[in-house]
Amino acid sequence: MKFGFLTSGGDCAGLNAVMRAIALYLDRNVKNAEFLGIPDGYGGLVRGEGVPMKASDFAGLLNVGGTVLGTRRMPFKMMTSEEEDGETRLDKLCANYKKLGLDCLFTLGGAGTHRTAALLCAEGCNVIGLPKTIDNDIYGTDVTFGFHTAVDVAAEALDRVRTTSESHGRTMLVEIMGNKAGWLTLYAGIAGGADAILIPEIPFSIDRLCESLEADRRAGKRCSIVAVAEGAVLAEEAPYRRKDRAFARAERGETTVTAHLAEVIGERTGTETRATVLGYVQRGGNPSAYDRVLCTRLGSYAGMLARQGRFGVTVAVSRGEITFNALADIAGKYKLVDPDSEIVRAAEGIGVCFGR
Ligand code: F6P
Numbered sequence: 016m017k018f019g020f021l022t023s024g025g026d027c028a029g030l031n032a033v034m035r036a037i038a039l040y041l042d043r044n045v046k047n048a049e050f051l052g053i054p055d056g057y058g059g060l061v062r063g064e065g066v067p068m069k070a071s072d073f074a075g076l077l078n079v080g081g082t083v084l085g086t087r088r089m090p091f092k093m094m095t096s097e098e099e100d101g102e103t104r105l106d107k108l109c110a111n112y113k114k115l116g117l118d119c120l121f122t123l124g125g126a127g128t129h130r131t132a133a134l135l136c137a138e139g140c141n142v143i144g145l146p147k148t149i150d151n152d153i154y155g156t157d158v159t160f161g162f163h164t165a166v167d168v169a170a171e172a173l174d175r176v177r178t179t180s181e182s183h184g185r186t187m188l189v190e191i192m193g194n195k196a197g198w199l200t201l202y203a204g205i206a207g208g209a210d211a212i213l214i215p216e217i218p219f220s221i222d223r224l225c226e227s228l229e230a231d232r233r234a235g236k237r238c239s240i241v242a243v244a245e246g247a248v249l250a251e252e253a254p255y256r257r258k259d260r261a262f263a264r265a266e267r268g269e270t271t272v273t274a275h276l277a278e279v280i281g282e283r284t285g286t287e288t289r290a291t292v293l294g295y296v297q298r299g300g301n302p303s304a305y306d307r308v309l310c311t312r313l314g315s316y317a318g319m320l321a322r323q324g325r326f327g328v329t330v331a332v333s334r335g336e337i338t339f340n341a342l343a344d345i346a347g348k349y350k351l352v353d354p355d356s357e358i359v360r361a362a363e364g365i366g367v368c369f370g371r
Pocket residue numbers: 025088125148149150192193194245298
């Protein structure tokens with residue numbers, strides 16, 4: 016049987032570790048298993064490219080960050096629109112799946128990757144998805160690989176910023192990735208002992224935030240750390256669509272809410288305030304021990320599904336157990352933080368301000 020691999024969307028720690036586990040499982044459990052690495056995500060398959068690989072090519076990749084196959088973003092919307100030659104990218108993906116002689120394609124990616132994978136399945140290709148993203152926003156799985164490594168990086172950054180905050184008595188804003196979801200900021204914020212955590216799921220009031228920071232100072236705190244999700248929204252922005260919010264911000268010369276916040280907090284509280292944008296350091300680097308274990312479990316399970324001929328699914332974690340969901344059931348859905356969840360309440364219970 017011939018198994019193809021592609022990694023699509025933003026990179027994160029653990030992509031290589033998952034492919035390693037799949038390849039090692041199949042090499043041991045399927046006779047004459049062949050592997051094909053497809054470069055640069057769906058782009059490579061659109062072009063019909065594939066590089067033959069051996070299980071030994073994957074063997075040393077457990078702790079190697081990024082992806083040896085390369086990755087690209089290819090928005091889902093582009094898949095079904097006709098190109099100049101009259102064919103859609105989806106047509107090309109399916110034709111090349113057959114041309115390359117694949118019996119199964121493993122697609123490692125986030126929500127967008129899963130949507131395209133579901134389309135491929137509907138066209139008769141055998142696909143198994145693997146849930147990758149530092150955003151942890153894939154529907155139907157408790158956790159995605161790459162998330163906990165990014166949490167570790169962001170939490171360490173908060174620790175480092177704290178010492179400067181303490182030395183200077185400053186308020187420090189740390190902008191954390193996560194797209195439309197607040198998971199990464201919530202976890203890193205709690206792990207890094209942030210005084211305030213601002214996430215897209217809980218639109219915040221600047222008044223509340225400043226009151227809380229001022230109260231902390233009156234109580235004797237010398238430093239303040241605010242973890243700000245890149246997608247955080249002010250309560251007054253919340254009624255508007257994401258696009259319109261982005262447009263209004265762009266007109267003010269801002270991309271995220273962080274820069275604006277730093278200025279306002281500084282003025283209102285009279286405390287020196289600085290902002291740090293963590294950016295891609297959160298995605299890069301080698302997987303943490305947690306992710307190495309998770310990737311090994313997810314990859315080994317995906318290999319087992321392929322051996323059993325269960326396609327059209329994506330591997331998932333539910334209550335600590337590895338399981339799977341039908342791609343058709345999860346495609347196009349997102350998992351966001353519930354503002355009333357235990358974890359948010361726990362943080363609020365010890366005084367963390369969410370700006371509400
Ligand atoms: O989806 C992962 C992610 O890192 C998001 O948190 C972030 O918004 C986005 O990717 C950045 O994308 P790009 O790599 O295209 O700049």
